[in-house]
Amino acid sequence: MTGFVVSLALPAFAAGPEQTEAQTDVLAPAPAKPQLMFTLRGGVASTPEYFGSDENVIGPDLGFSFNYLSLRNGRTFGNLDPWADSMGLTFGGSFRFIQERTADDFDELAGLEDVDAAVELGASVRYGTEYFAAFGEVRRGFGGHEGWVGEVGADAILRPTDRLRLNMGPRVFFGDDAYSDTYFGVTADEASASLPAYDPDGGMVSAGIEFGARYQINDVWGLEGAVTWEKFTDDAADSPIVKQGSDEQWGVRFGVTRVFSIGH
Known part of the structure; x- marks a missing residue:
């Protein structure tokens, strides 16, 4: 969907090794480890101008992922190898930014009220193996919309070389009534010959x-990219906003990643 998403994976902690006082006297000091390790991504992305648009716009691509955290009590979270996938069940946060929709910028949206930029905050759960991963996310919107959204998906994972990782899989996106009304609805006051009044219900929004x-x-350095395709479904697909544009949405992003370590 339009906007960018930042997922923060927080694997279950692993307790550090315990040592008795006697053992400490004879063992060599442990090598220093970073207290915090994370990865940032920056690049460019091509996304639809708004939900239902048949035109794309070029904008920034930003991302953040948590890799590792070491606490003073010896407990650790994550993996010291920033390139390793999380295995098993992990929990974390999820963030998405949706750009504003200004009717004056699009002739086909004349008469619609502007929609402010929105921020979505929520949680995620993921289960991963070496060659497969599945995830679910739920977020609440603030600003442009005040609704709830969710997404589920799965990936097949291939590793042609030690440095190259490929993933491909389905995605299904859901939104409640408040979300659907904001981006796919047309009120009686906004209605026109080209955009008749429409009051969509929540549910499945798209699949791709x-x-x-x-x-x-x-x-520390890497390259990362993705191509996405989704098709609006149910009430979202029947929206006049989508019908005058396109019910198929394409997205492409490409960025450079950099691993940062703090607290050596």
């Missing part, structure tokens, strides 16, 4: 697929 790739250049 994503193909992603990640390449590790060295220990």
Whole structure:
């Protein structure tokens, strides 16, 4: 969907090794480890101008992922290898930013009220293995919309080389009544001959697929990109806003990633 998403994976912690006082006297000091490790992504993305648009716009692509955290009590979260996938069940946060929709910028939306930019905050759960991963996310909107949204998906994972990782799988997106009214509804006051009044219900909004790739250049630098396709379904597909545009939405993003370590 339009906007960018930042997922923060927070794997279950692993307790550090316990040592008795006697053992501490004879063991060599443990090597220093970073207290915090995370990855930032920056690049460009092509996304629909608004939900239902048949035109794309170029904008920034930003991303953040948590890799590792070491606490003073010896407990650790994550993996010291920032390129390793989380295995098993992990929980985390989810964030999405949706750009504003200004009717004056699009002749086909004349008469509609502007929609402010929105921020969505929520939680995520993921289960991963070496060659498969599934996830679910739920977020609440603030600003442009005040609704609830959710997304579920799964990926098949291929590793042609030690440095190249490929993933591909389905995505299904849901939104409640408040979300659907904001981006797909047309009120009686906004209605016109080209955009008749329409009051959509919440439910499944779209279904699609994503193909992603990640390449590790060295220990700290990498390249990452993805191509997404989705098709609006149910009440979203029947919206006059979508019918005058397109019910198929394409997205492409490409960025450079950098691993940061703090607290050596």
